[in-house]
Amino acid sequence: MSLPLLPTTAVGSYPKPPYLLEARRKHLRNQISKEELTDLEQRATREWMQIQEDAGMDLFVDGEQYRGDMVAYFADEMAGFAIAGLVRSYGNRYYPKPVVVGPVGRKAPVTVEWYKFAQSLTKKPVKGMLTGPYTIAEWSFNEHYPTRRELVLELARAIHDEVIDLERAGAKYIQIDEPAIHTRPEEDFELATEAMEIVTNGVSAYTITHICYGDVPKIYPAMLRLAVNQLDLALKNEEFGLLETFKKAPFTKDIGLGVVDAHSHRIESVDEVADGIRKTLKVIPAEQIYVSPDCGLKTRTVDETVGKLRVMVEAAKLVRSELTGSRAHARA
Amino acid sequence: MITTVVGNYPKIPDLPAPGKWRSAVEKLQKGQIDEAVLRQVEDEVTLEAIRDQVDAGVDLITDGQIRWEDAQTHFARRLRGFSINGLQRYFDTNVYFREPVAEDEIGWVEPISVTEYRFAREHSSKPVKPVVTGPFTLAKLSRNAHYKNFKEFVLAAARALNSELRALEAAGADVVQVDEPALCRFKQDYSIFADAMDVLTQGVNAKRVLCTYFGDVGGVYPQILSLPFDVIGLDFVAGHRNWDAVRSESFTKELMFGILDARNTRVETTDEIVSAVRRITEVVPPERLMVSPSAGLEFLPHGVARRKLRALVEGTRAAKSALRGVRA
Numbered sequence: 001m002s003l004p005l006l007p008t009t010a011v012g013s014y015p016k017p018p019y020l021l022e023a024r025r026k027h028l029r030n031q032i033s034k035e036e037l038t039d040l041e042q043r044a045t046r047e048w049m050q051i052q053e054d055a056g057m058d059l060f061v062d063g064e065q066y067r068g069d070m071v072a073y074f075a076d077e078m079a080g081f082a083i084a085g086l087v088r089s090y091g092n093r094y095y096p097k098p099v100v101v102g103p104v105g106r107k108a109p110v111t112v113e114w115y116k117f118a119q120s121l122t123k124k125p126v127k128g129m130l131t132g133p134y135t136i137a138e139w140s141f142n143e144h145y146p147t148r149r150e151l152v153l154e155l156a157r158a159i160h161d162e163v164i165d166l167e168r169a170g171a172k173y174i175q176i177d178e179p180a181i182h183t184r185p186e187e188d189f190e191l192a193t194e195a196m197e198i199v200t201n202g203v204s205a206y207t208i209t210h211i212c213y214g215d216v217p218k219i220y221p222a223m224l225r226l227a228v229n230q231l232d233l234a235l236k237n238e239e240f241g242l243l244e245t246f247k248k249a250p251f252t253k254d255i256g257l258g259v260v261d262a263h264s265h266r267i268e269s270v271d272e273v274a275d276g277i278r279k280t281l282k283v284i285p286a287e288q289i290y291v292s293p294d295c296g297l298k299t300r301t302v303d304e305t306v307g308k309l310r311v312m313v314e315a316a317k318l319v320r321s322e323l324t325g326s327r328a329h330a331r332a
Numbered sequence: 333m334i335t336t337v338v339g340n341y342p343k344i345p346d347l348p349a350p351g352k353w354r355s356a357v358e359k360l361q362k363g364q365i366d367e368a369v370l371r372q373v374e375d376e377v378t379l380e381a382i383r384d385q386v387d388a389g390v391d392l393i394t395d396g397q398i399r400w401e402d403a404q405t406h407f408a409r410r411l412r413g414f415s416i417n418g419l420q421r422y423f424d425t426n427v428y429f430r431e432p433v434a435e436d437e438i439g440w441v442e443p444i445s446v447t448e449y450r451f452a453r454e455h456s457s458k459p460v461k462p463v464v465t466g467p468f469t470l471a472k473l474s475r476n477a478h479y480k481n482f483k484e485f486v487l488a489a490a491r492a493l494n495s496e497l498r499a500l501e502a503a504g505a506d507v508v509q510v511d512e513p514a515l516c517r518f519k520q521d522y523s524i525f526a527d528a529m530d531v532l533t534q535g536v537n538a539k540r541v542l543c544t545y546f547g548d549v550g551g552v553y554p555q556i557l558s559l560p561f562d563v564i565g566l567d568f569v570a571g572h573r574n575w576d577a578v579r580s581e582s583f584t585k586e587l588m589f590g591i592l593d594a595r596n597t598r599v600e601t602t603d604e605i606v607s608a609v610r611r612i613t614e615v616v617p618p619e620r621l622m623v624s625p626s627a628g629l630e631f632l633p634h635g636v637a638r639r640k641l642r643a644l645v646e647g648t649r650a651a652k653s654a655l656r657g658v659r660a
Contacts, residue, residue, distance in 0.1 A: 028347075028348050029348065084597045084632075084633050084636060085346045085347060085632075085633025085634065085635060085636065086344060086346065086347060086633055086634075087342075087426075087630075087631060087632065087633055088342075088343065088344075088427065088630060089426065089427060089428060090402070090419055090427065090428035090429065090430075091357075091401060092353075092354050092357040092358065094344065094354065096347070097633070099597050138426065139426050141595075141596050141597040141598070142596070143596065143597060143598045180426065182421075183421070183424045183425075183426075184424050213419055213420060213421050213428065214420070214421040215421075237418045237419070238418065261418070263418070263419055
């Protein structure tokens with residue numbers, strides 16, 4: 001399963017189609033069973049796998065149709081958590097924020113069955129998709145552990161076990177999202193780094209972490225020490241302003257290059273996205289670049305998402321052909 | 333010794349109800365309702381936020397800032413000179429705001445929060461304080477694409493917001509609160525901060541509250557006691573080191589004592605609040621104390637926020653009678 005130059009991928013979530021949103025509401029009110037809901041989650045997952053095939057993407061995600069929120073999903077499936085209620089993230093976006101009420105740990109593998117299901121639908125590789133320990137801790141209320149450190153390291157051991165199970169199930173690419181990693185850079189970055197070492201310890205799969213928003217320059221180049229192969233970052237959100245930061249010290253890992261805005265309704269043009277990739281090539285070699293949206297796309301509509309994915313793939317193909325063309329030319 | 337809040341309050345009820353505010357925003361985005369209908373819903377939710385505070389027995393309330401998308405853009409959108417950019421993390425929280433960009437001379441055009449203040453006052457049996465995001469925090473959380481340095485930017489924002497404070501005072505506000513959480517993070521710019529506070533409060537005679545949170549004021553204490561404010565709000569949860577600060581040098585103003593953790597669901601017991609109040613009265617007498625949560629309550633789910641308000645009032649009442657016992 002080798003990938004082309006500038007492989008295209010996604011960060012994790014896709015929007016849930018209206019029928020699934022409706023089913024989730026009904027399930028919450030006990031109007032439909034868990035089995036009925038799961039059937040629709042599988043149907044939606046199949047649809048997103050097909051959309052990724054049709055768009056011509058290279059490295060797939062399962063779209064997280066069965067997850068509500070990236071932290072609450074794990075909290076629901078693991079021991080030690082309760083859900084406190086909804087809190088606002090931004091605008092009218094809310095998320096169910098968990099509360100740590102006892103010792104945290106896995107009761108059983110959390111994501112492995114969904115990974116296997118998604119991978120069974122395609123010949124393209126599908127990423128195993130996890131939320132990192134620092135982010136789970138940071139985005140939960142903690143009523144149990146005396147320190148954040150104890151909670152984070154305990155969660156790191158649990159997520160490590162999940163990584164191992166995904167790898168055994170055949171996952172070649174495993175992403176551990178840490179969007180909260182730069183919440184308290186001075187105070188906690190070492191802790192987050194230590195936690196990631198635990199998570200990926202002894203793993204041979206290709207590992208990725210997604211970090212978005214917040215002050216990335218503040219943790220660069222320190223973030224290059226994170227124990228993963230790829231850092232997936234939101235470049236488009238600030239119109240590739242981060243490239244200035246990356247000029248200060250060589251970007252020594254692969255980058256998941258966010259080229260379309262995940263929180264705007266506007267669908268970018270192919271030229272605009274291609275320009276973003278070209279700009280990046282002046283700072284980071286093509287061999288290190290994966291092309292991706294800025295963030296999970298679940299807050300977009302289905303149409304906006306399909307539009308953004310298509311544009312992203314077209315732009316990557318365009319720049320890929322420019323590169324391979326010029327290389328062929330150079331060799332000639 | 334009275335009870336008060338820092339400012340914002342949850343806009344939606346607990347699950348499973350989506351809440352009318354959230355539904356209205358969705359309908360507006362789909363073009364099913366117009367702005368006027370959303371404003372109406374915001375009025376209704378504001379009334380509920382006021383009712384929660386009044387019912388809990390809070391002495392000095394806010395309107396819950398239901399209409400604020402975030403603390404920065406609520407003002408920046410209505411001042412001249414700003415455009416609004418992408419999402420940024422709000423300090424060390426998991427809340428995101430849209431980044432204002434100063435693209436031109438910042439200026440005050442018309443009252444921003446006066447109508448909101450009047451509405452809350454008319455519908456509250458308890459006194460209401462309007463809250464304005466301070467120029468230092470506004471500038472720190474914005475991008476400067478116009479001024480040649482940060483100081484010029486802050487002072488321009490201070491001049492603009494001075495007009496807002498004057499407008500609030502003209503509308504009858506006898507207490508005005510300025511929120512400056514960024515002070516705790518950028519103490520190295522204290523001299524600019526102090527200059528901005530002078531400009532901001534020029535000619536404002538209402539009782540002035542400076543509210544800080546998300547950290548401590550160690551390093552700029554006791555200097556902050558010479559700022560032109562009557563009340564200073566300090567966060568004793570995220571800013572645990574504020575205990576050292578207020579003990580290092582006598583606290584000469586009124587203190588807004590942020591002691592209930594606005595960012596954790598665990599609700600403080602009456603005993604905990606009584607003992608914290610006892611400790612603080614060793615350095616600040618009760619008549620110069622306002623007891624409050626450590627920050628806005630919108631970080632919590634609605635039910636927990638309401639329980640925090642009740643704990644605040646019950647804890648403060650118990651502390652008062654405990655202190656009376658001591659004095660008798």
